Each structure stands twice: as structure tokens, then as C-alpha cells.
Amino acid sequence: MTMDKKIQIFDTTLRDGEQSPGASMNLNEKMLVAQVLDSMGVDVIELGFPITSKGDFHSVSRISAILKHSTACALARAVQKDIETAGEALKNADNKLIHTFVATSPIHMKYKLNKTSDEVLELIKSSVTLARNFTDKVEWSAEDASRSELDFLYKAVELAIDSGASVINLPDTVGYATPDETFKMFQSVIEHVPNSHKAIFSVHAHDDLGLATANSLAGVKAGARQIECTINGLGERAGNTALEEVVMAIKVRGKDQGFYTDIDTTKITQASKVVATSTGISVSRNKAIVGANAFLHESGIHQDGVLKNKETYEIITPESIGLNKKSTITLGKHSGRSAFKNKLDELNIELSEDEIQSAFEKFKELGDQKTTILDEDIFAIISSDYKEEEEKAIELISYNVTGISDEMKHTYITLKIFGQEKTIHTSEQGTLGSLFSGINKLAEKNTQLKEMQINALTEGIDAQAYSSVIINYDDKLITGSSKDTDTVTSALNAYISAINKVIKFYGAC
Ligand code: KIV
Ligand code: ZN
Numbered sequence: 001m002t003m004d005k006k007i008q009i010f011d012t013t014l015r016d017g018e019q020s021p022g023a024s025m026n027l028n029e030k031m032l033v034a035q036v037l038d039s040m041g042v043d044v045i046e047l048g049f050p051i052t053s054k055g056d057f058h059s060v061s062r063i064s065a066i067l068k069h070s071t072a073c074a075l076a077r078a079v080q081k082d083i084e085t086a087g088e089a090l091k092n093a094d095n096k097l098i099h100t101f102v103a104t105s106p107i108h109m110k111y112k113l114n115k116t117s118d119e120v121l122e123l124i125k126s127s128v129t130l131a132r133n134f135t136d137k138v139e140w141s142a143e144d145a146s147r148s149e150l151d152f153l154y155k156a157v158e159l160a161i162d163s164g165a166s167v168i169n170l171p172d173t174v175g176y177a178t179p180d181e182t183f184k185m186f187q188s189v190i191e192h193v194p195n196s197h198k199a200i201f202s203v204h205a206h207d208d209l210g211l212a213t214a215n216s217l218a219g220v221k222a223g224a225r226q227i228e229c230t231i232n233g234l235g236e237r238a239g240n241t242a243l244e245e246v247v248m249a250i251k252v253r254g255k256d257q258g259f260y261t262d263i264d265t266t267k268i269t270q271a272s273k274v275v276a277t278s279t280g281i282s283v284s285r286n287k288a289i290v291g292a293n294a295f296l297h298e299s300g301i302h303q304d305g306v307l308k309n310k311e312t313y314e315i316i317t318p319e320s321i322g323l324n325k326k327s328t329i330t331l332g333k334h335s336g337r338s339a340f341k342n343k344l345d346e347l348n349i350e351l352s353e354d355e356i357q358s359a360f361e362k363f364k365e366l367g368d369q370k371t372t373i374l375d376e377d378i379f380a381i382i383s384s385d386y387k388e389e390e391e392k393a394i395e396l397i398s399y400n401v402t403g404i405s406d407e408m409k410h411t412y413i414t415l416k417i418f419g420q421e422k423t424i425h426t427s428e429q430g431t432l433g434s435l436f437s438g439i440n441k442l443a444e445k446n447t448q449l450k451e452m453q454i455n456a457l458t459e460g461i462d463a464q465a466y467s468s469v470i471i472n473y474d475d476k477l478i479t480g481s482s483k484d485t486d487t488v489t490s491a492l493n494a495y496i497s498a499i500n501k502v503i504k505f506y507g508a509c
Helices: 027-039 054-064 080-089 106-113 117-132 150-163 179-192 212-221 243-253 265-279 300-308 337-346 353-367 375-385 431-443 487-506
Strands: 008-011 044-048 071-077 096-103 138-143 167-172 200-205 226-229 394-405 408-417 420-428 448-456 465-473 476-484
Touching: 008 200, 008 243, 027 044, 027 054, 027 265, 027 375, 044 054, 054 071, 054 080, 071 080, 071 117, 080 096, 080 117, 096 106, 096 117, 096 167, 106 117, 117 138, 117 150, 138 150, 138 200, 150 167, 150 179, 167 179, 167 212, 167 226, 179 200, 179 212, 200 212, 212 226, 212 243, 226 243, 243 265, 265 375, 337 353, 353 375, 394 431, 394 487, 408 431, 420 431, 431 448, 431 487, 448 487, 465 487, 476 487
Parallel strands: 008 044, 008 226, 044 071, 071 096, 096 138, 138 167, 167 200, 200 226
Antiparallel strands: 394 408, 408 420, 448 465, 465 476
16 A cells, blocks of 8 residues: 555544443434534444444444445454344445454453464454455454554454455554554554555554544554544543544644645534534533634633734634534524525435424424524434334323422323323422332333433523433343433433333333
8 A cells, every 4th residue: 555645534433432331322313423424524434333233233224325425334343243244234335344353462362252362363364354255345453452462463464464454453442552652553563564565554542541642643653544533532431532633633733744634624513513412422611622612712811812813822723623604594483494404405414305394393393492593403303303213112291390398399290101191299309300200100110310411402591401311220221311402301301211211122011
């Protein structure tokens, strides 16, 4: 391969990102994320891990068929069924890549895989060879590469390339490496593996020590030409390398060495909002590039400097990431269908006519509750509107707080349970606690709330609330989430969505 200076961006928000606790997305949410990634010029989108669930298979299969620009990628272990399932899920994609991996570090091979290094080499050969039956683009990852022995890594990489892999990923799976070590690993592997020129090397970092972006750039300096990353740095534990950070670092500081990406950086703000809205995981205010404070100047000295010349304290312009971009269409209660459709175009959201109609009706309902409809509201409508086709066992009809006495909150809640409306009165110390206990009694499920988070998706008093819960049912942790302009309603629906999962997976009582 030539040592071109273009750095491919491989986004794994929908796979490694979705593995972050509480970040699971429904099909529509994933669709929205994929559409913005595709429109911003991401080279490869890892859409999921199809063997893990029917839902993952379905979303990889649906989304891979609609991508216009990006290569669709599916993950598979070095297991025949995984690879065949990934191949099947990608069958309708124009451009597809199977990403298969096996661990190469002594600790993973011994304790996790219970395999010798020769057995792992066998797996590399058979998995990459099998994946090539489904596509000529195969990426092979040496899981826990940063803690692997270099001599073994050389053998493994050479074999993967000989077996047909054209992309070699050397992940820092546990976020342990430093930039110096990352540089040395890539440099050594590229130098010592005789056929390394036949592959592109990819860097995949985790942020456990806050070094993911630095490690990714060190990998590039040593010869990697692909970075694996996620929007907002979402991902397992402390997260993955943040796309917005590496892309902007290359744009602002990589020019001297000639590095560049094909990302339209003016879509970064939109991508960040779509991911925050879809997962309900908001970005911390001081997050690099996309945090709310990233372009605010508080100290008098800084403000004075910026007023005289922005470059005194600003290294990137807000416009370059699409912040403050004037929207051509402002939506409100009186906006019609054609303005709504234009807004969808502006946000690169593609829907069928039926879907537009259904989303438009939801938009009108929201217009009665909010004066200005923001882009985040549109993302929330689209992602929650035509939810997964399944029928819900339980639906919220109404609730009521009737009074407070002796610190107890007295509440009524009415649910539709398998088509039948039922009401219950409960009294507990907290309003939500009382309503949740009513839901448990009506659903006849003994669950305990372990965790609840409520975030505002948009700004202002009429902001939409995103609630997510984790409940314990029979020692199993189940998540639920929901969005609504009313905070209590969003919390109740999040709780009900978790109970619906309990009923779906473990049956009604
Ligand atoms: O971190 C990791 O090692 C991974 C692999 C599946 C590439 O996510
Ligand atoms: Zn990872």
C-alpha cells in the first residue's frame, strides 16, 4: 500500500459505542446516526455485531443497504457462525467489510480463550479465509495488541495478511498504552512484517487513561492510515477515541505533515447532537470540540482578547464544526408539511412518505407543547416515532398526584395492560417511587429500581427530557428509556419500557 497521507475514518459508534452502559439504541436511532455519519464522509461505519442479537442483525442488514458513501462493516469473532452471520447481514450492501478479531495477548489467550498461540494462529487463518468468501474487504484485529508480545504479533499479522486481510487493526483494548508505546508498536510491526505493505494499518484506542486521542495520533505518525473512533467518544468503560477530536486535531495540526481526512467537519455538531439525543448520554460541558463550553470565554482578559481578535484565544472557529450555523428553516407550531420536509433534507434524514407523515403528526403534537422546535427535537421525534414494530404489553394512560400527608405522596396511575385499562392508588415517600410501585403492582412484577437518570435533551423550560432507568428483576439488570416534554411522563415511560422488556424476555406473570 502507498503511504498516502489520507487518514481513513472508521466510526464504531454503533458497535463499540453502543457497548457503553445505557447507550443502546433502537433501529431508528441507529438509522439517524448512520445517516449523519454517511453524509459527513466517514469512510467505514461499523454497524454492529450481528451474531449478538436479532436486533443487531436486523439493524446491520437494514442500514447497510441504505448507505450512500460509507463502507458498511459488521463485526465477527473468529467463529464460523459469527462470520457467516456477518456476511448474511451485509449481503445487500454496496460496499462491505467484515471485521474479524481474535485476542493475541498472553493473558487473553490463556484465560479468556484457553488456547495456545498455535491454535490462535489457526483461528486467524481460518477466520480471515472464511470472511473473504463474503467480501474482498476484510479487516483483522489483534485484540489486546498493545499487551501482546511483538514477536507473536509479527507472525499473527503476517498470517492475517497472507490469508486475505487488507486492513490490520492493532487495538489498545484496555486503554493501557502510552503514545510512545503505540508509536513503537505500529512502527515495529510495519517494519518487521514482510507483507505489511499489502495492508492498511488501523489504530483503535480506548480512553481509560485519557490517552485515546494521543495514542491514535501516535499510531498515525508511525504509519497507521485508519483511525477507529466514535462520536462524543462513546464506548466501553471510559470510551473510545472521539471522532471529533482526532478529525479536528488532524485538520488543525496535521497539515504540516500533510495528513488529512475526508470528513466534512461542519457536520460534527449535528453528529454529536444526534448521538447524544439517541443514546440519552449527554456530552460534558467541557468536552473538547463538542462540549457546551468549548467556545465560551469567561475570563475578562480572554473576552477582551477575543473581541479584539478571535485568534487570541480561539484555535478553531465554531463555524468549522457547524456550530452557530444558521439554519435556513426554523420550525414552530405553524410550520407546514413542506417546511418539515425541507428540515429533514437539511438534516440529511431520509424517510419514506409514510414515515414522513407519521413523524409530521408527532411534530404537530410537539408544536402544541413547545414554541420553537429545535433540531434535537426532530431527532427525538424521528428516533422514537416508528419504534420497533412490536406491540407493547403495557402502556401509560394517565397518572395523578392527589396529595401529600405525613411525608407520603398519594398517587394514582392508570395503565393499559394487554389491552385492558387498570388503575391503582399507591402511597410512598417520593412521587416517582409511589408511581413506580403502582406500575409494579399492576404489572405484577417484583422489580427494584437500581439507577435512574434524567437529562434535558434541549435547552429552555420546555426542553424534552430523556429518562433512562436500570431495574433489577430476579438478579438481572434491565434497562429502559424514554423521551417526553414532561419529565415525570418520560421517567414513567422509561420504567414501563424496562418492565415491557421483562415481560418480553421472561413472560407475563
Ligand atoms: O477494543 C477492541 O479490541 C475492540 C475489538 C473488537 C477491535 O473493540
Ligand atoms: Zn474497542
